[in-house]
Amino acid sequence: MTNRGKVALVGAGPGDPELLTLRAARLIAGARLVVFDRLVGEAVLDMVPPDAMRVDVGKQTGRHSLPQDEINRLLVDLALAGHDVVRLKGGDPFIFGRGGEEAQALAAAGVPFEVVPGITAAAGCAASAGIPLTQRGVAESVRLVTGHRMDDRDLDLDWTSLADPRCTLVVYMGVASAERLAGGLRGAGLAGETPVALIERGTTPYQRTFYSTLDGLAADMAAWRPQPPSLLVIGQVVAHVTLPQLRSLVHEAAQ
Structure with missing residues (x-):
């Protein structure tokens, strides 16, 4: 039986990678699988290892790459398949980032997760x-x-x-x-x-x-x-x- 992975809901801040927390920077640098939003700064994404898998679920007004409930399900499925996931969200995950919904979905599925705050x-x-x-x-x-x-x-x-x-x-x-x-x-x-x-x-x-x-x-x-x-x-x-x-x-x- 595959061990379930864990998910880190990471605040990527407002764009400047210098404003990342030390914890966020370490998780990004060591990531093997990253799920990210449109508002994550390009310079922050440049810190992701080149051989890491990247999944773009970016949303913008009038166009959703992936609805929120499907993003929730994706995070759960990836973790249950044994992947450790870095979920990058612009700003802070819990301030207009819908990180609370993702955390609830992970908790309901029994997936271990952590929340890394970011500068909103x-x-x-x-x-x-x-x-x-x-x-x-x-x-x-x-x-x-x-x-x-x-x-x-x-x-x-x-x-x-x-x-x-x-x-x-x-x-x-x-x-x-x-x-x-x-x-x-x-x-x-x-x-x-x-x-x-x-x-x-x-x-x-x-x-x-x-x-x-x-x-x-x-x-x-x-x-x-x-x-x-x-x-x-x-x-x-x-x-x-x-x-x-x-x-x-x-x-x-x-x-």
Whole structure:
């Protein structure tokens, strides 16, 4: 009888391999079979041994290479067949990564697994753009939300709760729903001049950061045409960007 393998649900961080945990880097370097998502950075994938088996299950809005339930089944089947699997997920597995669903499927099948946390996009991308997610006297809390809904349903968030001027709002997968986000927040009372940053491909050599306001976001998004993965940061902290070379861009966007 073949011994069952184990699965490591590994957070690959926001893209820069220098931001991997030591545990993640060791597992990747020693991997024999890697199952990875589209949002795993190319430089991180370059660390996978060239002779390791790679399985791309990448998903993006409107196109799923493999549905989530089939990914769950794949991980279980591979482990039950005796393979040790490194499951690479962008950012942190348990923050909008559906790692919890995979962990539940593995546990239900009796497959041993571990979870290796990673730097989530909110922290990594904001830091690389010089935006402090919290700052005394400016933002007392942070909210992480997703702008994408299962089965592409209409976005339905608790706008009143989110429209807090003392809170920083970070929106994952919010490009397609940016206009709806801005309208919902303004309708709940958040000022139209609230600063917004959009960080495209954060922490990678291709990073671009754009600045706008809630009032101007829809028009600016049409002009920017950002590419995924992109992250929205909404709140007064955007005006407190800590990289001097970017401050003028923030102020121009606010005018």
